[in-house]
Amino acid sequence: xxxxxxxxxxxxxxxxxxxxxxxxxxxxxxxxxxxxxxxxxxxxxxxxxxxxxxxxxxxxxxxxxxxxxxxxxxxxxxxxxxxxxxxxxxxxxxxxxxxxxxxxxxxxxxxxxxxxxxxxxxxxxxxxxxxxxxxxxxxxxxxxxxxxxxxxxxxxxxxxxxxxxxxxxxxxxxxxxxxxxxxxxxxxxxxxxxxxxxxxxxxxxxxxxxxxxxxxxxxxxxxxxxxxxxxxxxxxxxxxxxxxxxxxxxxxxxxxxxxxxxxxxxxxxxxxxxxxxxxxxxxxxxxxxxxxxxxxxxxxxxxxxxxxxxxxxxxxxxxxxxxxxx
Amino acid sequence: xxxxxxxxxxxxxxxxxxxxxxxxxxxxxxxxxxxxxxxxxxxxxxxxxxxxxxxxxxxxxxxxxxxxxxxx
Numbered sequence: 001x002x003x004x005x006x007x008x009x010x011x012x013x014x015x016x017x018x019x020x021x022x023x024x025x026x027x028x029x030x031x032x033x034x035x036x037x038x039x040x041x042x043x044x045x046x047x048x049x050x051x052x053x054x055x056x057x058x059x060x061x062x063x064x065x066x067x068x069x070x071x072x073x074x075x076x077x078x079x080x081x082x083x084x085x086x087x088x089x090x091x092x093x094x095x096x097x098x099x100x101x102x103x104x105x106x107x108x109x110x111x112x113x114x115x116x117x118x119x120x121x122x123x124x125x126x127x128x129x130x131x132x133x134x135x136x137x138x139x140x141x142x143x144x145x146x147x148x149x150x151x152x153x154x155x156x157x158x159x160x161x162x163x164x165x166x167x168x169x170x171x172x173x174x175x176x177x178x179x180x181x182x183x184x185x186x187x188x189x190x191x192x193x194x195x196x197x198x199x200x201x202x203x204x205x206x207x208x209x210x211x212x213x214x215x216x217x218x219x220x221x222x223x224x225x226x227x228x229x230x231x232x233x234x235x236x237x238x239x240x241x242x243x244x245x246x247x248x249x250x251x252x253x254x255x256x257x258x259x260x261x262x263x264x265x266x267x268x269x270x271x272x273x274x275x276x277x278x279x280x281x282x283x284x285x286x287x288x289x290x291x292x293x294x295x296x297x298x299x300x301x302x303x304x305x306x307x308x309x310x311x312x313x314x315x316x317x318x319x320x321x322x323x324x325x326x
Numbered sequence: 327x328x329x330x331x332x333x334x335x336x337x338x339x340x341x342x343x344x345x346x347x348x349x350x351x352x353x354x355x356x357x358x359x360x361x362x363x364x365x366x367x368x369x370x371x372x373x374x375x376x377x378x379x380x381x382x383x384x385x386x387x388x389x390x391x392x393x394x395x396x397x398x
Contacts, residue, residue: 091383091395095330097337098394120377120395127380130397226333240397241382 002174005287007155007324008048009309010147011037012297018141020081021061023103027079027156028054028064030147037297045069048151055080055117063117068170069151073238074126075195076108077154077169079134080117088118093130093233093242095226101138103158104131105167107197109240127240129197133227134158134167136202146297148309148324150287155324157296158200159315163207164296165200166219166311168288168322172196173234175283194283195235196245203228207312207319219313219322220245220285234282245282267292267300269308269323291323328352328398331384332359335367338394340386342368346375349382349398 010033013026031052036042045051046069055063063080082088086100093106110126122128135142135158146157153170173194198220205219222244223229233242262268269289291300294310295318301307305326312321331343345353350371360367377383377395386394 089392089395091377091397092334094328094396094398095333097334097396120383121379125379128397130383130395224330226330226337 001176002286004325005150005152006048007148007150007287007309007326009037009297009299009324010042010049010149011035012144012146012159014144015142018137020083020101020103020137023135023137023142023145023158024054024061024064024079024081026142026145027147028052028061030145031064031066048149050149050154053114055114063122065114066154068153070171073109073193073195074111075170076111076114076123078106078108078117078122078131079156079167080104080106080122080131090118091120091128091130093132093231095224096130096132096231097227098131099133099136099227101136102133102202103135103137105134105169105197105199106131107169107195107235107240109195109235109238129233129235129240129242132197132199132231133202134199135165139202140165140204143315148311150324152286155311155322157311159296160204162314162316163204164313164315165202165205166198166313167200168198168220168311169196172286172288173283174286196233197235197242198232199230201225201228201230203230205230205313207314207317219311220288261292267308267323269300269325287325289323289325291321293318294321294323295319329355329359331356331386331396331398332363332365334394334396335360335365335386336363338386338388340367340388340393342370342387342390343384344370344372344376344387345384345398346381347371347373349375349384352398 015022015026051067065078108123108128112124115124143161148155155168222232269291296312296315298310308323313319375381376385
């Protein structure tokens with residue numbers, strides 16, 4: 001088993017404008033914040049706090065990229081895009097195609113210095129997954145951007161007042177007891193790491209996603225449809241070949257409200273597990289759990305101690321929730 | 327993923343897809359998909375593909391100009 005990671009909620013930011021630049025700037029503001037949502041200190045590059053950088057073209061932000069604190073494979077996570085009329089042709093991860101006024105997201109492994117976001121090698125060297133669409137601003141008027149982080153990855157929610165789409169990525173799979181001591185080169189990197197990339201697609205993420213099906217808008221499921229669909233991938237060991245993943249749970253029955261609490265009525269958080277499309281085991285999602293319905297940005301506490309953060313599909317109504325464990 | 331380029335070709339209005347010769351066998355499905363969809367798109371294979379560091383990057387072109395890139 002891999003060691004437990006700790007999630008933290010950085011907070012939310014209101015984009016100055018519902019544009020690519022406005023949304024990327026909001027994300028950059030969060031990523032460089034000196035405090036967490038609760039006022040506690042945050043130091044980018046230390047603890048759970050990743051390092052965020054920004055690329056501006058003539059003063060207009062076109063890309064922000066993130067480096068996790070723990071980064072032995074020099075993975076860079078990049079959000080990018082261009083305004084209407086933009087003519088850049090970034091490399092997309094098939095089957096998605098490029099579009100303007102849309103936030104795109106991709107990963108680069110074995111990265112060098114930032115090059116250009118629309119270059120086939122955005123970070124000069126290494127391997128790039130290509131981008132997938134993760135938020136279309138023509139159809140999504142954002143109220144807030146939310147950022148969650150741990151030492152090996154992040155979760156971002158692009159939220160309207162009533163819905164959201166999302167992006168979750170990083171070294172977020174524990175392949176099991178074998179991976180830490182005798183990694184299988186066909187499965188994980190030699191140091192036992194697995195990197196996943198999840199893009200919510202440009203459709204709103206379903207707020208009733210606790211089904212086992214691969215719909216177009218489940219939070220960690222893959223759908224083969226282009227652009228609007230949710231894509232969930234695991235990267236090949238040391239490379240960026242993408243394999244689709246499907247999530248399931250440690251229960252064989254539907255996740256009902258009753259099953260989300262214990263006999264005392266306390267929230268019960270159960271770890272999620274992932275399988276490749278086709279059924280091969282991948283592992284458990286690291287400190288991402290099934291739990292009760294909640295609203296995006298809420299916390300679950302025991303006394304004064306926060307135990308988990310609600311990565312919910314509902315900004316304003318209690319909805320199905322991925323709980324990021326503190 | 328290569329057959330999905332049929333969708334990308336239609337989206338971008340491409341008339342040519344350039345890819346590495348190493349993808350030739352995988353691209354047979356794409357050729358069939360293009361034919362089935364009635365798309366007149368030429369497949370061009372070059373030794374290393376259009377991106378020197380990554381043979382899985384393909385270019386979609388229209389009248390010789392790059393209109394899209396995909397990693398397959």
